[in-house]
Amino acid sequence: MSEKTSVGEETxxxxxxxxxxxxxxFHIGEEIFTAEYSQSLYRTWDEYEIITLFNSDSELCLVAEAGDKILGFxxxxxxxxxxxxxxxxxxxWLGVRRNIQQGGVGSGLFKEIKRRMKEQGVRMIIIDTSADNQPAIRFFQKQGFGNIxxxxxxSLNLTRKAKNKPGKKP
Structure with a gap:
C-alpha cells in the first residue's frame, strides 16, 4: 500500500x-547528513545504513517520489x-531533498511509516536528533512527538596525542 498526496503539480x-x-x-542522505550536521553523532550516514535496515526491516524502508524522481526517504x-x-x-533516518523541505514530503513519509509500524504492533515510536537541530525538533513536534x-x-579522539597533565611525568 502506498500513500498518495500532491506536491506542486506532481502526485x-x-x-x-x-x-x-x-x-x-544514499546521495540524498549524503546531501543532508553531512559532517557539519552530525560532527560527533554516534551514527553516521553511509551506504550500510540503507542496506542494514533494508535487510532487517524492508517494510519500514520507504521512499517518496513524484514522477520518476525520489524526493525523500x-x-x-x-x-x-x-x-x-x-x-x-x-x-x-528521515531525509528530504533540501530544496523541497517544508513541502509535505517529510510529513507524508512519517504518516506512512507510522501507519506501517502501527500495523506491526508498535505502541511507541522513538526518534533521536541533535539537541540543537531545531528544524527537526519542530518537525517532529508537529507530528505529535513530545517528552523531549x-x-x-x-567523544574521545584517539588520533590526538594525550597532553601531559600538570604534575605528571611523561
Missing part, C-alpha cells in the same frame, strides 16, 4: 524502497525489549 507517491533506489537514497525498524510487553518503532529528553554524548 507524491510513498512506497517501499527497492534495491534500485539505494544509490539515489524514511528508514525505520522495530525493537522488542526484553521483559517489556511493548514493541517500539525506531525511525532511524536530552542525552549527553561524549
Amino acid at each position: 507524491l507517491r510513498i512506497r517501499g524502497i527497492t534495491i534500485d533506489d539505494f544509490p539515489e537514497v 524514511a528508514l525505520g525498524t522495530t525493537v522488542d525489549k526484553h521483559n517489556s510487553p511493548w514493541k517500539y518503532g525506531y525511525l532511524v 529528553q536530552e542525552h549527553v554524548y561524549m
Whole structure:
C-alpha cells in the first residue's frame, strides 16, 4: 500500500524502497547528513545504513517520489525489549531533498511509516536528533512527538596525542 498526496503539480507517491533506489537514497542522505550536521553523532550516514535496515526491516524502508524522481526517504525498524510487553518503532533516518523541505514530503513519509509500524504492533515510536537541530525538533513536534529528553554524548579522539597533565611525568 502506498500513500498518495500532491506536491506542486506532481502526485507524491510513498512506497517501499527497492534495491534500485539505494544509490539515489544514499546521495540524498549524503546531501543532508553531512559532517557539519552530525560532527560527533554516534551514527553516521553511509551506504550500510540503507542496506542494514533494508535487510532487517524492508517494510519500514520507504521512499517518496513524484514522477520518476525520489524526493525523500524514511528508514525505520522495530525493537522488542526484553521483559517489556511493548514493541517500539525506531525511525532511524528521515531525509528530504533540501530544496523541497517544508513541502509535505517529510510529513507524508512519517504518516506512512507510522501507519506501517502501527500495523506491526508498535505502541511507541522513538526518534533521536541533535539537541540543537531545531528544524527537526519542530518537525517532529508537529507530528505529535513530545517528552523531549536530552542525552549527553561524549567523544574521545584517539588520533590526538594525550597532553601531559600538570604534575605528571611523561
